[in-house]
Amino acid sequence: xxxxxxxxxxxxxxxxxxxxxxxxxxxxxxxxxxxxxxxxxxxxxxxxxxxxxxxxxxxxxxxxxxxxxxxxxxxxxxxxxxxxxxxxxxxxxxxxxxxxxxxxxxxxxxxxxxxxxxxxxxxxxxxxxxxxxxxxxxxxxxxxxxxxxxxxxxxxxxxxxxxxxxxxxxxxxxxxxxxxxxxxxxxxxxxxxxxxxxxxxxxxxxxxxxxxxxxxxxxxxxxxxxxxxxxxxxxxxxxxxxxxxxxxxxxxxxxxxxxxxxxxxxxxxxxxxxxxxxxxxxxxxxxxxxxxxxxxxxxxxx
Numbered sequence: 001x002x003x004x005x006x007x008x009x010x011x012x013x014x015x016x017x018x019x020x021x022x023x024x025x026x027x028x029x030x031x032x033x034x035x036x037x038x039x040x041x042x043x044x045x046x047x048x049x050x051x052x053x054x055x056x057x058x059x060x061x062x063x064x065x066x067x068x069x070x071x072x073x074x075x076x077x078x079x080x081x082x083x084x085x086x087x088x089x090x091x092x093x094x095x096x097x098x099x100x101x102x103x104x105x106x107x108x109x110x111x112x113x114x115x116x117x118x119x120x121x122x123x124x125x126x127x128x129x130x131x132x133x134x135x136x137x138x139x140x141x142x143x144x145x146x147x148x149x150x151x152x153x154x155x156x157x158x159x160x161x162x163x164x165x166x167x168x169x170x171x172x173x174x175x176x177x178x179x180x181x182x183x184x185x186x187x188x189x190x191x192x193x194x195x196x197x198x199x200x201x202x203x204x205x206x207x208x209x210x211x212x213x214x215x216x217x218x219x220x221x222x223x224x225x226x227x228x229x230x231x232x233x234x235x236x237x238x239x240x241x242x243x244x245x246x247x248x249x250x251x252x253x254x255x256x257x258x259x260x261x262x263x264x265x266x267x268x269x270x271x272x273x274x275x276x277x278x279x280x281x282x283x284x285x286x287x288x289x290x291x292x293x294x295x296x297x298x299x300x301x302x
Contacts, residue, residue, distance in 0.1 A: 001053060003070050005079035006060035009089045012036065018078045025055035029064050092164055095148040099156070110153055117146045177204070209276050210234040210286065211269050220261035221248070227265055231272070235289040240297075241268070 004018040011033065014022070022040055027048040036058075037045050048057060051066045053075075059067055071077060098105040124139040148164060155163040178200045181187045205213060210230050216223060224245065232238060245268050250257050276286045279296035287293040 001070075001075060002056045003067055003075055003077045004056060004058045005062060005067070005077055006032070006036075006058070007080040007082065007086075008060045009086055010080065011060050012039070013080050014040070015078050015080050021056045021078070022058070025052070027052055027055045027057055029057070029059040029061050029066065031060045032058055091144065091148060095145075095152050099149075099152045105149070108149065108153065110150060113146065113149060113153075117150075120146055208280075208286070209273050210236075211272060214269070216262075216266060216269075220258045220265065223262060224265050227269060234293075235287070236272070236293050237290045240294075 002018075002021045004015070004021060007013060008031075011031075014036075022042065026037075026042055026045040028037065028045055029048050037043075045058070048059075048064075048066050051069055053070070053073075057066060057070060061067065100106065120139065120142045124136070124143055127135040127139045147167065151162070151164040151167045154161045176183060178197045179193060180200075181196055182193055187193070207213065210233075211227065214223070214226050214230060218226065228238065228241075228246070245264055248257060248261055275293070275296045279285065279287050279292070282296075287296050
């Protein structure tokens, strides 16, 4: 006869093709909840104590001996179609179990995982540089673990700050809101997409400074590059920047060049914010052109 194989992740979902086979004799394995039978209107189904080839076997356990026996006989197997992302549900369930029962996982915090998150990012970058698909897949899995872990820790918060579904919704809402033209099919133009993204991002953030949102914990060179990119896009006169900000001299045995560069950039960022505040106090806006920046800095014509 037939095996109807339920998806353990969605045991209440019955494949449409299976319904005609569920009107006759039906037996179930131990994993099938009686509520499933009630919803189907099945009152005559019984536990599969013996393998009855004349009945339809309803199960969510692909490894069950009766399932294997029927598959070996070549019986029809009807199963729910899996969709991309199904395996993520298994990953979420595994993380939940580890957080509740793992002696190490149960004691971790957002702060204690910082070093691991950073390490995984660097290892992922190495995999990209090595152009190794297998290693890339593995490292992406390690990074996914960090996302799942942090979301699960947040779910334990007494105030219930957020969980993994909130993280997914945040991603969906952000990307949907910033790519309306692409998602609606209105255009497929790269420049238009980038412009839409930046315009909507700016509207969302409503930043008081061109440097708001720059991660100052980034490596010093990456931080410097990000700051310069932000300022360039805002019309800042880059030629007025102290060369000590844009140049790095490494001296064996000297102080940490990483920390020196970071402190210089942070001091420069503070100076830029001070200029923005002075400009806002004068006309209520932050500079957006070279002349506006120069005027705010008191260097017009200089």
